Amino acid sequence: MRVRADRDRCCGSGNCVMTVPDVFDQDDAEGLVLVRLAEVPAALREGVRQAAELCPAAAIEVEEDQA
Amino acid sequence: MPGTTATDLPSFPFPELNDNPFDPLAYQERLPEQGPITRVALPTGGWAWLLTQLADVREVLRSPAFSADIMKPGFPLLRPLPAQRDARDRAGVFIRMDPPEHGRYRRMLTPEFMIKSVRRLEPLIQRTVEGFLDDMIAAGPPADLVASFALPVPSLVICHLLGVPYDDHDFFQSRSRVLLSNTTSVADAQAAADELQDYLSRLVTAKERDGGDDLLGRLVAHRLRDGQLTHDEAIGMALLLLVAGHETTANMIGLSTLVLLRHREQFEALGVDPGRAPALVEELLRYLTIVRSGLPRIAVEDAVVGGQQIRAGEGVIALLPAANRDEAVFVDADRFDVDRGGQHHVAFGFGVHQCIGQPLARTELRIALAALAQRLPTLRLAVPPDEVAVRPSFIHGLQKLPVTW
Numbered sequence: 001m002r003v004r005a006d007r008d009r010c011c012g013s014g015n016c017v018m019t020v021p022d023v024f025d026q027d028d029a030e031g032l033v034l035v036r037l038a039e040v041p042a043a044l045r046e047g048v049r050q051a052a053e054l055c056p057a058a059a060i061e062v063e064e065d066q067a
Numbered sequence: 068m069p070g071t072t073a074t075d076l077p078s079f080p081f082p083e084l085n086d087n088p089f090d091p092l093a094y095q096e097r098l099p100e101q102g103p104i105t106r107v108a109l110p111t112g113g114w115a116w117l118l119t120q121l122a123d124v125r126e127v128l129r130s131p132a133f134s135a136d137i138m139k140p141g142f143p144l145l146r147p148l149p150a151q152r153d154a155r156d157r158a159g160v161f162i163r164m165d166p167p168e169h170g171r172y173r174r175m176l177t178p179e180f181m182i183k184s185v186r187r188l189e190p191l192i193q194r195t196v197e198g199f200l201d202d203m204i205a206a207g208p209p210a211d212l213v214a215s216f217a218l219p220v221p222s223l224v225i226c227h228l229l230g231v232p233y234d235d236h237d238f239f240q241s242r243s244r245v246l247l248s249n250t251t252s253v254a255d256a257q258a259a260a261d262e263l264q265d266y267l268s269r270l271v272t273a274k275e276r277d278g279g280d281d282l283l284g285r286l287v288a289h290r291l292r293d294g295q296l297t298h299d300e301a302i303g304m305a306l307l308l309l310v311a312g313h314e315t316t317a318n319m320i321g322l323s324t325l326v327l328l329r330h331r332e333q334f335e336a337l338g339v340d341p342g343r344a345p346a347l348v349e350e351l352l353r354y355l356t357i358v359r360s361g362l363p364r365i366a367v368e369d370a371v372v373g374g375q376q377i378r379a380g381e382g383v384i385a386l387l388p389a390a391n392r393d394e395a396v397f398v399d400a401d402r403f404d405v406d407r408g409g410q411h412h413v414a415f416g417f418g419v420h421q422c423i424g425q426p427l428a429r430t431e432l433r434i435a436l437a438a439l440a441q442r443l444p445t446l447r448l449a450v451p452p453d454e455v456a457v458r459p460s461f462i463h464g465l466q467k468l469p470v471t472w
Contacts, residue, residue, distance in 0.1 A: 011170070011419040012177030014426050031177025054411055056421035058129055
């Protein structure tokens with residue numbers, strides 16, 4: 001699974017950082033999303049799906065592995 | 068439905084039910100059986116679509132087809148707009164702006180409320196909580212938990228964060244309360260807003276002169292000095308944060324305590340294991356959803372929401388408390404269930420306007436409730452439950468919470 005975040009859409013609510021702090025962070029200048037792990041390890045995938053679902057600005061895009 | 072006049076429609080907002088402060092309005096009983104999206108009459112005349120399903124609420128609050136700008140003709144207002152006198156009334160009030168204008172202001176503040184920034188405030192929050200508990204315990208029992216704990220904790224914290232003197236809290240608490248009360252006249256609301264703006268104007272001027280290691284000081288130093296922000300815009304932003312920063316969290320602390328006293332096992336478990344606080348706080352946010360009258364928006368282009376055609380120029384109200392009790396999403400939604408994992412609630416709203424202070428609110432609630440359960444395990448109501456009264460306000464809360472221990 002790969003994850004991308006759109007910083008133009010991001011509103012800095014921090015839901016993703018709360019949900020999966022190993023994958024998401026916010027920068028100090030604008031408080032906007034940073035992806036720490038673009039390639040998501042198996043153990044964190046459910047959290048990343050939830051973070052995408054919770055994102056109020058629809059700024060997180062998840063690309064699932066092909067079956 | 069077309070052709071129905073506003074007078075035939077149920078009146079919104081629905082009255083609070085004083086006998087059950089947890090019930091998110093008996094709205095289902097008030098609406099004709101027409102499905103989840105129906106029309107309601109507004110106190111300012113006209114009507115709006117009322118959205119009660121979580122999916123519809125999320126869709127509208129995240130859609131560029133809907134605007135938060137209350138100046139747009141036809142915007143669904145619960146209180147008439149005061150006559151516009153000068154630009155100061157709107158400057159910096161970014162909760163009423165749409166992207167991209169909105170983002171310019173919000174991004175000046177987001178770093179202040181990030182989880183990692185709020186984490187640095189935790190020792191202050193802990194000290195504040197313990198301090199007010201010490202005072203309450205020394206003076207009582209009994210005590211009014213709202214006046215001695217629920218209100219002063221967030222008030223002191225937001226003062227510290229913003230750089231507003233806490234000694235002035237009586238002044239800005241009383242004016243905020245007038246502003247947020249749903250029984251306030253337009254003239255009184257305007258007078259309260261004027262006084263708060265004048266107060267904050269003097270404060271911003273003082274920060275321009277003296278600086279300050281606080282949010283307003285940083286806003287002045289980094290944004291105002293180099294022309295990114297005007298004096299009036301700084302006032303507008305400070306006003307939003309000051310009003311939103313204490314009343315909301317204060318009401319949540321009071322109501323949450325009442326819920327926990329009715330679910331004693333949860334209160335006791337929290338006292339033994341403060342690690343239960345995060346899940347507890349999420350369920351309290353969902354269950355209580357204090358922004359009772361929801362979030363108004365106006366359609367700026369035609370849209371279809373939940374199968375309903377909504378035309379450009381029509382108003383909608385995203386009824387957050389109803390969405391958070393949506394049975395299609397939250398099983399047995401009226402039940403308080405800490406283990407349900409209901410993080411996808413919309414208690415903080417949704418879309419780009421979702422509460423900027425949510426990490427701060429969550430942290431304050433967690434620390435305040437855990438400390439209360441640890442320090443006062445025998446806490447109980449000092450009056451019969453039916454004497455605990457709610458406050459008439461756009462933000463749901465208790466007048467008083469008489470407790471003993």
